Amino acid sequence: MKKKDTGTEPKLATKTKSDNDPALLELFSDSICDLYWAENHLVKSLPKMIAAAGAAELKNTISNHLEETRTHVKRLEQIFKLLGKDPIAKKCDAMEGLVREGEVIVESTTQGTATREVGIILAGQKVEHYEIASYGGLYQLANTLGLPEIAEILAQTLEEEKAADLKLSAVAENEINYQAAQEA
Numbered sequence: 001m002k003k004k005d006t007g008t009e010p011k012l013a014t015k016t017k018s019d020n021d022p023a024l025l026e027l028f029s030d031s032i033c034d035l036y037w038a039e040n041h042l043v044k045s046l047p048k049m050i051a052a053a054g055a056a057e058l059k060n061t062i063s064n065h066l067e068e069t070r071t072h073v074k075r076l077e078q079i080f081k082l083l084g085k086d087p088i089a090k091k092c093d094a095m096e097g098l099v100r101e102g103e104v105i106v107e108s109t110t111q112g113t114a115t116r117e118v119g120i121i122l123a124g125q126k127v128e129h130y131e132i133a134s135y136g137g138l139y140q141l142a143n144t145l146g147l148p149e150i151a152e153i154l155a156q157t158l159e160e161e162k163a164a165d166l167k168l169s170a171v172a173e174n175e176i177n178y179q180a181a182q183e184a
């Protein structure tokens with residue numbers, strides 16, 4: 001609940017947890033713009049990772065997450081609507097770097113090798129962990145700002161990012177890490 005302004009208190013710059021601080025809301029909105037860029041960047045780059053991955057299990061895992069990622073973009077658009085803002089993407093340097101790292105791994109490994117797949121999984125898990133940190137933090141922040149509807153949307157995506165990370169771990173553990181260790 002928002003505190004009622006009695007009109008008798010001076011507007012102090014002191015910040016408490018329950019204040020709907022405009023600066024904090026701005027930070028929140030900016031972070032949503034950042035994530036919007038990141039998710040859109042992933043929609044463009046994941047097909048390259050699917051093409052580079054050899055094993056069917058890994059291809060399927062990334063393909064399924066590409067579909068989820070398209071939903072993540074739509075959910076962020078829903079959040080913009082709830083914030084009363086137009087969807088604006090702000091370049092996310094971190095995601096650009098993480099995706100680039102995956103591309104470099106693909107460039108420096110051979111198609112069809114388990115080593116490449118291990119590299120793709122490693123890069124993919126770094127992306128998921130970045131997303132988990134972002135969605136987890138923004139979920140908390142949405143609650144602090146008194147935006148439960150937005151928090152709920154962020155929580156849905158957060159769960160899918162966590163599941164994608166676990167799935168990538170499982171793919172690595174099932175077969176691929178062992179195969180890669182056997183490669184010359």
Ligand SMILES: [Fe+2]
Pocket residue numbers: 039068069072131157161
């Ligand atoms: Fe995502």
Ligand SMILES: [Fe+2]
Pocket residue numbers: 065069127128131161164
């Ligand atoms: Fe993800």
